[in-house]
Amino acid sequence: MRRPDEVESLFSRTLSVIHSALVSYYRLTEDEARGAEEDLLLWFQRLARRGGSAQMPVKLLRLSLLSAACQYGRSFQLWKLGGADPVDSDLGEILAREPDDVANDLDRTLEGERS
Amino acid sequence: MTGRVLRFPRRPLSSDAGRLAAERVLKTPLAERPAAAAALRLEDPETVLALCAMLRQRLESAPAAVRDEAEFLYRFLETPRREIGLFDEREYFLGETALLAGTACRHLSRRVEAQVWFDRSEAGFRHTVNAPGDLSRLGYQRLAERLEERQIDIVLELLPALIESFRSLEMTEDALKCRFLEGLALMETDELERAIEIFQDIATEAGSLGSERLAASAYANLTHVHGMMGEAEAAIAASMKAIPVLRRLDDRIALAKVQWGIATLLRETGQLQPAIEAYRKAQEEFEAIGMRADIAALNLVVADLLLEQGQDRDALREIAAALPVISELQMAPEGMAALSLLRESSRRQEINRQALRELHGYFQELRA
Numbered sequence: 283m284r285r286p287d288e289v290e291s292l293f294s295r296t297l298s299v300i301h302s303a304l305v306s307y308y309r310l311t312e313d314e315a316r317g318a319e320e321d322l323l324l325w326f327q328r329l330a331r332r333g334g335s336a337q338m339p340v341k342l343l344r345l346s347l348l349s350a351a352c353q354y355g356r357s358f359q360l361w362k363l364g365g366a367d368p369v370d371s372d373l374g375e376i377l378a379r380e381p382d383d384v385a386n387d388l389d390r391t392l393e394g395e396r397s
Numbered sequence: 398m399t400g401r402v403l404r405f406p407r408r409p410l411s412s413d414a415g416r417l418a419a420e421r422v423l424k425t426p427l428a429e430r431p432a433a434a435a436a437l438r439l440e441d442p443e444t445v446l447a448l449c450a451m452l453r454q455r456l457e458s459a460p461a462a463v464r465d466e467a468e469f470l471y472r473f474l475e476t477p478r479r480e481i482g483l484f485d486e487r488e489y490f491l492g493e494t495a496l497l498a499g500t501a502c503r504h505l506s507r508r509v510e511a512q513v514w515f516d517r518s519e520a521g522f523r524h525t526v527n528a529p530g531d532l533s534r535l536g537y538q539r540l541a542e543r544l545e546e547r548q549i550d551i552v553l554e555l556l557p558a559l560i561e562s563f564r565s566l567e568m569t570e571d572a573l574k575c576r577f578l579e580g581l582a583l584m585e586t587d588e589l590e591r592a593i594e595i596f597q598d599i600a601t602e603a604g605s606l607g608s609e610r611l612a613a614s615a616y617a618n619l620t621h622v623h624g625m626m627g628e629a630e631a632a633i634a635a636s637m638k639a640i641p642v643l644r645r646l647d648d649r650i651a652l653a654k655v656q657w658g659i660a661t662l663l664r665e666t667g668q669l670q671p672a673i674e675a676y677r678k679a680q681e682e683f684e685a686i687g688m689r690a691d692i693a694a695l696n697l698v699v700a701d702l703l704l705e706q707g708q709d710r711d712a713l714r715e716i717a718a719a720l721p722v723i724s725e726l727q728m729a730p731e732g733m734a735a736l737s738l739l740r741e742s743s744r745r746q747e748i749n750r751q752a753l754r755e756l757h758g759y760f761q762e763l764r765a
Contacts, residue, residue: 324409325483328446331412333453333493334530337568346527350484353526
C-alpha cells in the first residue's frame with residue numbers, strides 16, 4: 283500500500299474513536315466534531331510527511347493522532363466555556379486530565395480491540 | 398484550567414500544489430519574498446513542508462544555500478509571529494528550519510552558529526505532538542557536531558541511547574546512520590580495522606534496506622580508511638562503488654571526501670606529486686560548495702607534502718592561506734595550540750613540522 287493510502291486508512295480506522303472522544307468526552311456538537319475531524323485529517327496527512335514522522339511506520343503515528351484530537355477537543359471546549367465551570371462533573375474531570383493521558387487510554391482501547 | 402484557542406485558517410494547498418509553490422519560492426530571490434509572500438503562498442503549510450523536504454535533499458549538494466534558505470524561512474515564520482497551519486505545525490516548522498540551518502552550518506564548520514540553531518530547533522520540536530522522532534534527529538546532529546569537536550568519549554557514551562531511540566521508533570535508516578559516527582570515532586582513535594568492519598556492515602545493511610545514499614556514503618568512508626592504510630585495491634574498489642551513486646544523488650560533500658580518500662591513498666603509497674594534484678582537486682570540490690574548513694585542512698596537508706619535497710617557500714604559502722580560516726573557525730584547544738606554534742614558526746619563516754602535522758592531523762581525522 284502507498285504511504286498516503288496507509289495514512290488515510292489509519293485515519294479511517296481511528297475515526298470512530300476520535301468522533302466518540304470529541305462528542306462524548308469533550309462534548310463537542312456533531313457539527314463541531316465533523317469540522318475538527320476535517321482539520322485533523324489535513325494535519326495528519328502532513329504529520330506523516332514531516333522529517334521525523336516520514337521515517338516512522340504509519341501505525342506508530344496513531345497515538346499522535348489521538349493526542350492531537352484530544353488536545354483539539356479540550357481546547358475547543360475550554361474556549362466555549364470561556365472561563366466558566368463545566369456543567370457537569372464528568373466534563374470537568376476530562377478537562378482536568380492531560381490530553382496525552384486520555385489519548386493513551388484511547389490507544390490502549392484500540393490496541394485491545396485488535397488483539 | 399488553561400487551554401489555547403484553536404486557529405481556523407483557510408483551506409491549504411494540496412501537496413502537489415505545495416511542491417509547485419515551493420519551487421516558485423526557491424526561484425524568487427530572498428529579498429523579494431516577504432513582499433510577495435501571499436502570491437507565493439509562503440504561509441501555506443504545504444508550501445513550507447515541501448520547502449523543508451527540498452532543502453533537506455540539498456544539504457549534501459549546496460549547504461551554504463540551504464543555510465541561507467533555512468534561515469530565511471525560520472525568520473519569516475518567527476517574526477512577526479505567523480500562524481501557519483494547524484495545531485503544532487508552526488512549532489514543527491520552526492524546529493525543522495532551525496535543524497536544517499544547523500546541519501548546514503555543521504557541514505560548513507560554523508560550529509558556534511550550528512549550536513545556536515540546534516538550540517532553536519529543540520525549542521520548536523519540544524512543543525510538537527510527535528516530538529521523539531524529530532528530537533532524535535536533532536540528537537544525531539548534535540552528536541555529529543561533538544564528534545567534529547573530538548569529544549569521542551561523549552559520542553561513544555551517548556550513541557547507544559540514540560540508536561535505541563531510533564529503533565524504538567522503527568526509524569531503521571536513522572539508526573543505521575548512527576553507526577557512521579561509531580566508524581568515524583574509530584578512525585579518530587586510529588582503530589582502522591574496526592572502522593572498516595563498521596563501514597562494511599553499514600554498506601551491507603543499507604543495501605538490504607534499499608538505501609543507496611547510506612551505502613554510497615559507507616563506500617566513501619571505506620575509500621578513505623583503505624587510503625589511510627595504503628590499501629590501493631580496496632580503496633579503489635570502494636570508490637568505484639561510491640562515485641556513480643553519489644554523482645547521481647548529487648552528494649557533493651561525499652564526492653569531495655572520496656577525492657580526499659584517493660589523495661590520501663596516493664600519499665600513503667609514496668606518490669607525492671599525484672597526491673598533491675588529487676588534494677587540489679578535492680579542494681576545488683569543497684570550494685564549489687563553500688566548505689572552507691576542508692579547504693584549509695587540505696592546505697595544511699599539501700604544505701606537509703611540499704615540505705617533504707623540499708619546497709619550503711610553497712609550503713609557507715599554503716599555511717598562510719589556511720591560518721585565517723582556521724582561526725576564524727574557533728577550533729578546539731588542541732587545534733588552537735598547534736595553530737599558535739605554526740603561526741609563530743610562519744612568522745620566523747621556519748615551519749614547525751610537528752605543529753603542522755598536529756593541526757592537519759586534527760583536521761584530517763575529523764573530516765574523513
